Amino acid sequence: MNVVEMHCTVNGRPVRDTVLVRLTVAEFLRDRLGLRGTKVSCEMQVCGACTILVDGEPVSSCCMLAADLDGRRVETIEGLARGGELHPLQAAFWEHNAFQCGFCTPGFLMMSKALLDTEPDPGPELVREWLDGNICRCTGYRSIEQAVLSVATTRDGDGRPG
Amino acid sequence: MLPDIALHRPASLAAAVAGLDWDHVGYAGGTELVPALRLGVRRPTALIDLKRLPELSGIEEAVDGDTETLSIGALTTHRQAAASPAVRRLAPMLADVVAHVGNVRVRTTGTLGGNLAFAEPRSDLATVCIALGAGVDVAGPRGHRHVSVDDLIVGPYESSLEPDELIVRLVVPTPHDPGARYWKLQTMERPTLGVAIVPGEEGVTVVVGAAAERPVRVVVPSGADAETALDAFCAGVELISDMTGSADYKRAVLRHHLAGELLGRRAA
Numbered sequence: 001m002n003v004v005e006m007h008c009t010v011n012g013r014p015v016r017d018t019v020l021v022r023l024t025v026a027e028f029l030r031d032r033l034g035l036r037g038t039k040v041s042c043e044m045q046v047c048g049a050c051t052i053l054v055d056g057e058p059v060s061s062c063c064m065l066a067a068d069l070d071g072r073r074v075e076t077i078e079g080l081a082r083g084g085e086l087h088p089l090q091a092a093f094w095e096h097n098a099f100q101c102g103f104c105t106p107g108f109l110m111m112s113k114a115l116l117d118t119e120p121d122p123g124p125e126l127v128r129e130w131l132d133g134n135i136c137r138c139t140g141y142r143s144i145e146q147a148v149l150s151v152a153t154t155r156d157g158d159g160r161p162g
Numbered sequence: 163m164l165p166d167i168a169l170h171r172p173a174s175l176a177a178a179v180a181g182l183d184w185d186h187v188g189y190a191g192g193t194e195l196v197p198a199l200r201l202g203v204r205r206p207t208a209l210i211d212l213k214r215l216p217e218l219s220g221i222e223e224a225v226d227g228d229t230e231t232l233s234i235g236a237l238t239t240h241r242q243a244a245a246s247p248a249v250r251r252l253a254p255m256l257a258d259v260v261a262h263v264g265n266v267r268v269r270t271t272g273t274l275g276g277n278l279a280f281a282e283p284r285s286d287l288a289t290v291c292i293a294l295g296a297g298v299d300v301a302g303p304r305g306h307r308h309v310s311v312d313d314l315i316v317g318p319y320e321s322s323l324e325p326d327e328l329i330v331r332l333v334v335p336t337p338h339d340p341g342a343r344y345w346k347l348q349t350m351e352r353p354t355l356g357v358a359i360v361p362g363e364e365g366v367t368v369v370v371g372a373a374a375e376r377p378v379r380v381v382v383p384s385g386a387d388a389e390t391a392l393d394a395f396c397a398g399v400e401l402i403s404d405m406t407g408s409a410d411y412k413r414a415v416l417r418h419h420l421a422g423e424l425l426g427r428r429a430a
């Protein structure tokens with residue numbers, strides 16, 4: 001079996017590991033690190049359930065090799081809440097009933113975070129453009145869009161609700 | 163799980179090219195290659211990581227007389243190209259097209275070089291590059307060569323690259339007619355039909371992509387002959403039926419779109 005050494009940070013924590021070349025980032029997070037919040041469904045970059053941030057940018061962890069995380073900064077759903085306090089996006093999803101079964105939610109939250117980190121005040125069009133690659137079979141999307149927009153309009157400069 | 167595979171990380175273009183063959187394949191974003199490995203449609207024994215090759219990176223402009231050339235490194239991601247001031251200024255149609263490829267995650271990791279090399283028959287990028295007369299700088303053990311994108315794309319998932327060749331840069335001649343435009347019909351994750359239109363001196367260049375085995379290029383004369391030429395093209399162009407629609411459906415949409423764009427009216 002071919003292996004490779006890598007080190008990265010996951011939610012701020014340094015990780016050093018020897019991984020199989022064939023290991024995907026999703027498998028690395030879920031099976032090696034026990035971070036099961038990242039979901040896997042289509043494995044083709046279509047559904048977005050596996051969305052995480054690498055160096056702040058959204059990627060499909062199902063189609064990326066763990067070897068490619070070497071030297072990079074990974075953020076997953078587990079890193080969103082701080083000390084028991086929900087991230088404003090999580091609170092907004094809760095308030096707007098933006099999930100039902102919840103399977104798609106980690107992916108939507110991470111993609112929404114990527115959007116707001118890039119563009120703190122997006123309009124509905126930009127929100128739709130960014131969430132276009134995430135599939136939800138329960139909500140009908142409207143509540144998700146409203147949740148993201150509510151954070152965009154209420155938060156202040158440091159990213160916390162104003 | 164993916165099949166077992168080795169990984170090499172060459173630091174120079176020469177080393178990368180020396181290591182390439184049928185079983186040792188280059189990869190960049192992996193957006194096409196990882197699913198292909200998983201499905202077993204590609205079975206290499208080793209991956210050659212191209213992401214550390216500086217020759218394949220960056221976006222540059224070169225001026226030569228009154229033509230300016232845009233040189234885009236093969237590793238440039240769709241998002242980087244879409245955000246590049248040089249690409250937006252010199253090739254706005256290209257910038258617009260790459261800004262709407264797939265979804266944000268595909269655009270973040272997927273590279274322009276990987277898109278063209280994979281020769282996915284529904285590539286928007288290939289269609290637009292052919293319409294703009296773009297080419298690629300290719301490196302291999304025998305040196306560099308320039309290939310037009312029209313000659314690069316042979317058929318579905320088939321390019322004219324040798325197994326030991328790499329796309330180094332995408333080269334786009336500029337400026338383009340400000341009337342250059344691209345339209346796509348898309349209901350699923352890949353386009354159903356893509357149409358690039360570039361006005362020129364001999365007429366309007368039309369390239370139809372996504373609906374055929376590879377992009378189809380035609381020059382429609384302006385003036386009185388336009389309608390006849392357009393009808394003949396639409397009737398004769400070979401389109402394929404797939405999950406997104408039948409060939410007849412695509413032909414009807416194409417005819418309607420081109421009539422609106424080139425004849426200034428909608429076909430019945």
Ligand SMILES: Cc1cc2nc3c(=O)[nH]c(=O)nc-3n(C[C@H](O)[C@H](O)[C@H](O)COP(=O)(O)OP(=O)(O)OC[C@H]3O[C@@H](n4cnc5c(N)ncnc54)[C@H](O)[C@@H]3O)c2cc1C
Nearest residue numbers: 190191192193194195264272273275276277279285286329
């Ligand atoms: C869900 C989804 C939706 C998509 N939608 C669209 C769309 O709407 N329009 C569109 O145009 N495209 C679309 N794409 C295709 C996308 O643009 C490509 O997947 C991506 O750009 C490929 O780049 P990569 O770096 O990830 O390639 P990789 O997967 O790393 O490589 C792909 C292939 O190219 C080879 N290769 C890579 N780089 C080079 C190089 N420099 N020289 C020679 N060979 C090379 C590899 O060996 C491999 O065979 C979509 C893809 C996905 C997954």
Ligand code: FES
Nearest residue numbers: 041043045048062
């Ligand atoms: S599981 Fe990765 S995009 Fe669907």
Ligand code: FES
Nearest residue numbers: 100102136137138
């Ligand atoms: S909440 Fe069930 S899929 Fe989105």
